[in-house]
Amino acid sequence: MTLSERDKKHLWHPLTQHKIHPESIAITQAKGAVLYAEDGKEYIDGIASWYTSAYGHCHPYIVTQVKKQVETLDQVVFAGLTHPPVVKLSEALIDILPKNQNKLFFSDNGSTSVEVAIKMSLQYHFNRGEKRNVLIAFEEGFHGDTFGAMSVSGLSVYNGPFEDFFLSVERIPVPNGQNNQEVLKQLQAIIAENKVASFIYEPLVQGAAAMKMHDAEGLDLLIEACKNAGVITIADEVMTGFGKTGKHFASLHLQHLPDIMCMSKALTAGMVPMAITSCTEAVYQAFYSDDIGKGLFHGHTYSANPIACTAALAGIELLQTEEMQNNIERVVKSHQKFNERIKNHPKVACTRQCGIIYAIDLNVEMERYGNLRDKLLSFFLDNELFMRPLGSTVYIAAPYVITDEQLQKIYDKIEILLQKIV
Helix, strand or coil: HHHHHHHHHCCCCCCCCCCCCCCCCCEEEEECCEEEECCCEEEECCCHHHHHCCEEECCHHHHHHHHHCCCCCCCCCCCCCHHHHHHHHHHHHHCCCCCCCCCEECCCHHHHHHHHHHHHHHHHHHHHCCCCCCEEECCCCCCCCHHHHHHHCCCCEEEEEHHHHHEEEEEECCCCCCCCHHHHHHHHHHHCCCCCCEEEECCCEECCCCCCCCCCCHHHHHHHHHHHCCCCEEEEEECCCCCCCCCCCHHHHHCCCCEEEEHHHHHHCCCCCCCEEEECCHHHHHHCCCCCCHHCCCCCCCCCCCHHHHHHHHHHHCCCHHHHHHHHHHHHHHHHHHHHHCCCCCCCEEEEEEEEEEEEEEEECCCCCCHHHHHHHHHHHCCCCEECCCEEEECCCCCCCCHHHHHHHHHHHHHHHHHCCC
C-alpha cells in the first residue's frame, strides 16, 4: 500500500471534509522551495508550507545546528530551569524586535501565542485592580483555532458551532486609506462605551482573509487611540513576522509599536512547532509581584524546547544575512514586475502586494471552499505547484530562496489559469 492509502485508515487532516476530499498527497522529502512526492512528482511550494519554511525546506545551516543540539539537550522543563539555546534566542530575538519589546513568553503554536496574549491583556488590567472584559478586533481577522483566538477571529466558516462560547468582542473594519477617520471614530466609540482590555490586529496583512491588506497610517491612528485610552495593543505577527513584509516584522512599518506581539510559523523556519508572545516591560511589571496570584499561570510542557529554540536562533541568523535579505528584495521586485504584466488582465479584479506576499483577486464570484476553488487547487497541483487559493484569491508567499525560474513557472501557470479556468 502507498502512504496515501495507509493515510486514509486512521488520519484526520485539518481543514478537510474527508467525504468530499478523501485523497492526500504523500510528501517524502523537501529541499529549498520544492516538495518531493511519493509518486515521483515535484511541487514548487508557493506558500512556504503555510508561511513557515521562509528560508527554504531543510536549509543546511538550520539542519546542522539542530543536529548538534539533538546530541546535547533534547528537552527540559522550562518552569524553574533554563538552557543555552533559549537564552541565546532571547538575546537574538530582542535585537530584531520592535525596540519596546522586552520579555518573551513561550508556547507551542500561533493560536496559543494569541491565547497567551489575550490572557496577558485581560490579567494586566485585573492585576491593576481594573476589570476590563471587552476585546476589539478587525472584521475578517483570523488568529487561530483555540477559544480565545477564535473569539477574536471574524471568519465564521471556522467559528460557526462555537460562537455562543466566545469572549466579548467588538469588531471594526480595517482602515484602507479612504475610511481611516470613520474607523477611528468607531474604535473610539467602542472604547467610550465599553471596558476595553485590548485591541488585536494582524498588522498590514490579514492572511486567512485572502491576504486582505490595510493602510499603515490608518492602523497607526488606531494604535495611538488605544494607547491614549490605556487599551493594550496586540500585534499578531504569526503570519507576517520574519521578513515577509520586507522588514523583519510588519510592526516596524508603523510609528506606534504594539504592547504585545505574537510569533510562530517562520519563527522556527518550518522545522518544529514553537511560539512566542513578547511584551513590553510595562506589561510584564503588572505581573511582577509578591502576590503569587498575580503571576501568569499559563504553561506548555514543551515551552522553550531546546531543539525548537536552536532552529529559531539559526533562522534569525539566516534572516539577517546579506544573502537572505537580497533574496527577499529579489522576490519583491519579481512580484512587482509580474504585477505590471498581469494587473490589467480582464480576468483580474485587483492585485496587491506587501513584501514577498502577492495576491490576485480573480474577477469571478465563488465560495471560499466551493467547486471552482477546488478546480483552482487541482489546476496548480496538476502543474506541479503547491498553492492553496483562498476563495477567489490566488496568492504567493514562497520561501525566500525560491529561484527566478521557479517563480517564473508560478507566474506562467497563473497566466494560463486566467486563460483556461476562470
